[in-house]
Amino acid sequence: MNLLIKSATIIDPHSPYNQQVVDILIEKGIITKIAPELEADAELVEAEGKFVSPGFFDLNCNIGELGLETKEDLHTGTAAAAAGGFTGIALMPNTIPPVHSKAEIEYLVNRAKRNLVDVYPLGAISHKREGKDLAEMYDMFLSGAKAFTDGNRPVQDAGLMERALLYAQGFDALILSYPEDTAIAGKAKVNEGEISTILGMKGIPPLAEELMIARDLYLAEYTGSRIHFSTISTTRSVELIREAKRKGLEVSCDVAAHHLVLTDEALLGFESLYKVKPPLRTRDDVNALLKGLKDGTIDAIVSQHTPHEVEFKDVEFEVAEFGITGLQTAFSLALLAGLDPELIIEKLAINPRRILNLEIPSVTEGREANLVLFDLEAEWEFTRNNNKSKSYNSPFIGQSLKGSILLTLNNNHLYKQ
Structure with a gap:
């Protein structure tokens, strides 16, 4: 799976690109390139105004x-x-x-x-x-x-x-x-x-x-x-x-x-x-x-x-x-x-x-892509339809919340909203 995330702001204290707006190229689950402008034969994800973190x-x-x-x-x-x-x-x-x-x-x-x-x-x-x-x-x-x-x-x-x-x-x-x-x-x-x-x-x-x-x-x-x-x-x-x-x-x-x-x-x-x-x-x-x-x-x-x-x-x-x-x-x-x-x-x-003394992922070139893309301003409604759990005992179902998860990536597997 190849993915190109365009114009995302990185939030990662361990990344040399922390707080920078960049393109992120992911090939077969590995972050192969991070730069201000990238072109590649990959699935495109427009992320202007959005944020990427571990x-x-x-x-x-x-x-x-x-x-x-x-x-x-x-x-x-x-x-x-x-x-x-x-x-x-x-x-x-x-x-x-x-x-x-x-x-x-x-x-x-x-x-x-x-x-x-x-x-x-x-x-x-x-x-x-x-x-x-x-x-x-x-x-x-x-x-x-x-x-x-x-x-x-x-x-x-x-x-x-x-x-x-x-x-x-x-x-x-x-x-x-x-x-x-x-x-x-x-x-x-x-x-x-x-x-x-x-x-x-x-x-x-x-x-x-x-x-x-x-x-x-x-x-x-x-x-x-x-x-x-x-x-x-x-x-x-x-x-x-x-x-x-x-x-x-x-x-x-x-x-x-x-x-x-x-x-x-x-x-x-x-x-x-x-x-x-x-x-x-x-x-x-x-x-x-x-x-x-x-x-x-x-x-x-x-x-x-x-x-x-x-x-x-x-x-x-x-x-x-x-x-x-x-x-x-x-x-x-x-x-x-x-x-x-x-x-x-x-x-x-x-x-x-x-x-837990586990390896901490980082949005850095050469590292495995273990990251999440989110929108801080987007509002979303938590409903029984978009609830992925088998149970729905949450007082927040039916409420509008801010902060939408757009994409989650790890082990070369992708969740996309």
């Missing part, structure tokens, strides 16, 4: 395969990823069976080969994600697992987390912590505060998240290990991680795109599509998250793509499952939050790969 990478993606393919399978999940500009995704182990041995890792790696979207399954920290015994972490690492997490289940046992941090250190693997103290959070469904009082619902206090972050920071400091916190959501969480970085701890963290634009006020209509975990917080928390992204405290933005069948979301708020689909809307939500394009590329494309 393809996005999602650190927190849930796809039902294995066992929950009615929610999402690799085919539909990677289609949604490509439509959202993602050329790589890290899969959470929240499946049945969970991804807790090399058999599941090898199955997913082999199933996803030669796809437009690179797939990196994350292994579970504990056997069956039960939080009791360590899973076969080293075997999974040898089979392709880049990091370990119990997904949407926090590791409640401090001793188990300490052992996981020490064990992973031996082969330079990364532990991802989902920070929630379940004894504090209980069975509550929403953020504790004014809105939960109005709704008459028991709330999850920010303390539930912050206690676990404080604990795991102490453990990481004690063991001298790297640690990454998934989907932080509160002001104090940002402050704790900011202070840990000042002290020199090897800590990183991410935030879900929807937590940058939504607050718990969205729940006033008891709409279950807004039911996520961690729960939507307050405007002050959103402002703290945005500040954390801008000052470097928060390293990455994730989709937290969590598809569900209709019967799990189109029900009363109290019994609905947590989660929304997010692969196709993450970029637009980052723009809606008011973030600069350069910062978005850093948080969506560069840092996620750096966190």
